[in-house]
Amino acid sequence: MLKLNSFNDIQTYKNEVIPFLEQDEIINNLALGLLLGVKNEQPMVMATVTKENKMVMALFQTHPKQIILSKAVEFTVDEIQQLAVLLDENLADIPGFIGEKDLTNQLAKAITNLRKRVPHIQMNQRLYSLNEIEKKPAENGKLKRMGFVNLPLVKEWVYQFCIDINEPMSREDAEAKAKDLIERGRVYGWEIDGEIVSMANASRPTKSNITVNFVFTPLSERKKGYASSCVSALTHLMLNSGYKTTSLYTDLDNPTSNKIYMEIGYKPLIDSIVIHFK
Known part of the structure; x- marks a missing residue:
């Protein structure tokens, strides 16, 4: 019982x-x-x-x-x-x-x-974990921690990211979230020739694991490998910081992101689902 x-x-x-x-x-x-x-x-x-x-x-x-x-x-x-x-x-x-x-x-x-x-499937997800990187970031860029000088960019990309995952928020909430990410000190950008072209964040630290989320690249910079390099570099940084593993969730309806993460070395653990009731 x-x-x-x-x-x-x-x-x-x-x-x-x-x-x-x-x-x-x-x-x-x-x-x-x-x-x-x-x-x-x-x-x-x-x-x-x-x-x-x-x-x-x-x-x-x-x-x-x-x-x-x-x-x-x-x-x-x-x-x-x-x-x-x-x-x-x-x-x-x-x-x-x-x-x-x-x-x-x-x-x-x-x-x-x-x-x-009435149940509504909001997202079909897959949880991945990694303990060893298989694909290193490209050598033509570098990882840069985002500070408050980058707040306008982080705010806009948080706003666009939430639209992409079908969880839109107001610009005011996006700014509050961006400030929170910057204050926590684990939101990074991938920088090419002085320009930030992609973003990723590390969140929810536990004893030996930390999660990568808020991975976003603007439309004009997609399909250039920037997200892959950003996630790979951030993952490497977190492993070097003492975490034994990193993890992330993907949208199963986005085969491109799933392929990118597996190339980096992320291995699938379980399928997850988000269901909302109408």
Whole structure:
């Protein structure tokens, strides 16, 4: 029998959940990295699922449109239905999920039947990890850390990146995100002859892993290998900084980016899906 345990105190939740998430640090990098970064904010959902008093899943929400599902044990069809009923009874709002593809699809279908909602696949993703670079960056450019002098460029590229992944934000929010990325000190550009032509960011550090995201190249500079060089150089920098692995998510509907990352040395781990309820 499954049991849903809800938490109101972030520190208590961290103490309970972080050791569980760290058992699969890379696969759980989204929930783990966000949870480690939470300070005074109050997440919208903090919960665990237990089976015979043993934790088998963690649920965590900071994004208004989706609840993160951690790696879980293999649930039976009946247990997925039990979990759906528990969520339906205990959560006022279930806007969507992000998690391993098969489990997330099955849980979303069960929730749809209970709440008469319409599921919408926002993105089919694949999670990759790397511990050794196979393709080095081109020698005609260099990696440059972006500072506040680059804020107008980072703001515009964050704005365009979010449009590209079908998660548009206002220019005001894009500026706030750009400032945050710059303040954290891990957003870099690939520089050719003094001009920044591509961007990538390193985010959500955990004990031994860090995630590469916000990879963006403007249309005028695409198909020149700049994104590949930028990601390769940033990955190399993170590995040299002490991280044993780097990870990233890709959109499976973009075969070009998947090919680029695999050439660098990224290996597929799991398929993930983002589902929103209408």
